Amino acid sequence: MDGAVTRKPETAPPTAPSNRTRRLVLVMLGLVSMFNYIDRTVLSILQEPIKRELGLSDAQLGMLTGLAFALFYATLSLPIARLADRLNRRNIVTASLAVWSGMTALTGLATGFATLVAFRIGVALGEAGSVPASHSMIADYYPPEKRVTALALWGLALPAGIMLGYASGGWIAATLGWRTAFAVIGGAGLILAPFMLLLVKEPMRGAFNKPQQAAERIPLGAAIATLWRLRTYRYMLAGTTLHAFAQYAIMNWTAPFYMRVHHMPLSEVAGWLALMNGIGGGIGIYLGGWLSDRMARSDPAARVWVSAVAMFVMVPAALVQFLVPSPGLSLAFGFVATMLMFFYYGPIVGVPQSLVAPRMRALTSAVTLLVFNLFGLGLGPAVTGFISDRLAAGGGMHDTSLRYALAVVLVFSLVGALSIAWASRFYRSEIRES
Incomplete structure (x- = not known):
């Protein structure tokens, strides 16, 4: 008919996943992440028996738990994240789980520092692919107003993994030896891998974004330039990276601290730290995400400054933890400090996901991990071990050197809190989604 306007048929909007499906995916990705942190933590709790058997120094232990792992974990996460922004993310997460679990199991065969480094690099190769892909999947399963809370719930895998790593690693090592602990824990992760393929489906990319945003492909150079221009992201990343320097130092050296300074046996330390990190860390991650979303209504x-407030309060609590002579008082303040230390987790994951396009999400997480882990995880434990060695050798402190080394690194969290508070000034003008 003359004058008639021909309309293109409208594409039906995609059916949103059910709450049941969302919960299942969140649980499965959480289990994968939990094994990520179990495999990291087990080396931390077993440092003292490994040190005695293989004759390692504190500096070498700091390299193993820090730089040797972080260097490969952080740098490889970037190219794998670029694949995750294009390919099936569920398959990438599953393959990553299988690789790092296998390498954890093989760690029990280590004969010295060199072989330990090789196996830790293998673990890093596997773990590099999991987190950015998981962040991107969750962002496509949950709308913006629920995303930080969802990512905080997923983040509960961190304290749960730390708790199980301390408890299971300490118990198995005390009963059967540290080598068996690595074999058992790595094998358990391998069992989980096929269930990811059976139970989890790849979500539609950019499900909660406008079609043009969801389809947007951004070259690597342009993506990095975009992240640099986002002042919220820039200052928030700087702040959390500084905080991570202290956080990873504390997480890696607290077990040796209680064994050396307070003369606690390995089994007792494992139990207390499992509770401190599992319960305290879990409360902190959940409250950090929940408070961020709740207070963001007004x-x-x-969503940004809640983390800064928590860090400001954490520093004095942690100072008391490391400097008081009473082990009971130290553990009590350690619980409070650990809870506050993890407040930032949901916001640093969720806020950047709302600042960038869907096809930049995995890359954004990878860039965060690259900076966060190279400086925080890579240098925090290593520098703390170096300071401890110097204090023991030159200051005559011997077993108490860790007390002061850990107190010194807390200054990084204080500066980090200032940077995050500054980042909150720019969030309203830079958020991409309403």
Whole structure:
């Protein structure tokens, strides 16, 4: 008919996943992440028996738990994340789980520092692919107003993994030896891998974004330039990276601290740290995400500044933990410090996901991990071990050197809190989604 306007048929909007499906995916990705942290933590709790058997120094232990792992974990996460922004993310997560679990199991065969480094690099190769792909999947399963809370719930895998790593690693090592602990824990992770393929489906990319945003492909150079221009992201990343320097130092050296300074046996330390990190860390991660989303209803910038407030309060609590002579008082303040230390987790994952396009999400997480882990995980434990060695050798402190080394690194969290507070000034103007 003349004058008639021909309309293109409208594409039906995609059916949103059910709450049941969302919960299942969140649980499965959480289990994968939990094994990620179990495999990292087991080396931390077993440092003292490994040190005695293989004759390692504190500096070498710091390299093993820090730089040797972080260097490969952080740098490889970037190219794998670029694949995750294009390919099936579920398959990438599953393959990553299988690789790092196998390498953890093989760690029990280590004969010295060199072989330990080789196996830790293998673990890093596997773990590099999991986190950015998981972040991107969750962002496509949950809308923006629920995303930080969802990512905080997923983040509960961190304290759960630390708790199980301390408890299971300490118990198995005390009963059957540290080598068996690595074999058992790595084998358990391998069993989980096929269930990921059976139970989890790849979500539609950019499900909660406008079609043009979801389809947007951004070259690597342009993506990095975009991240640099986002002042919220830039200052928030700087702040959490500084905080991570202290956090990873504390997480890696707290077990040796209680064994050397307070003369606790390995089994007792494992139990207390499992509770401190599992319960305290879990409360902190959940409250950090929940408070951020709750307070953002009246002030969107709360998604950022809640983390800064928690860090400001954490520093004095941690100072008391490391400097008081009473082990009971130290553990009590350690619980409070650990809870506050993890407040930032949901916001640093969720806030950047709402600042960038869907096809930049895995890359954004990878860039965060690259900076965060190279400086925080890579240098925090290593520098703390170096300071401890110097204090023991030159200051005559011997077993108490860790007390002061850990107290010194807390200054990084204080500076980090200032940077995050500054980042909150720019969030309202830079958020991409309403």
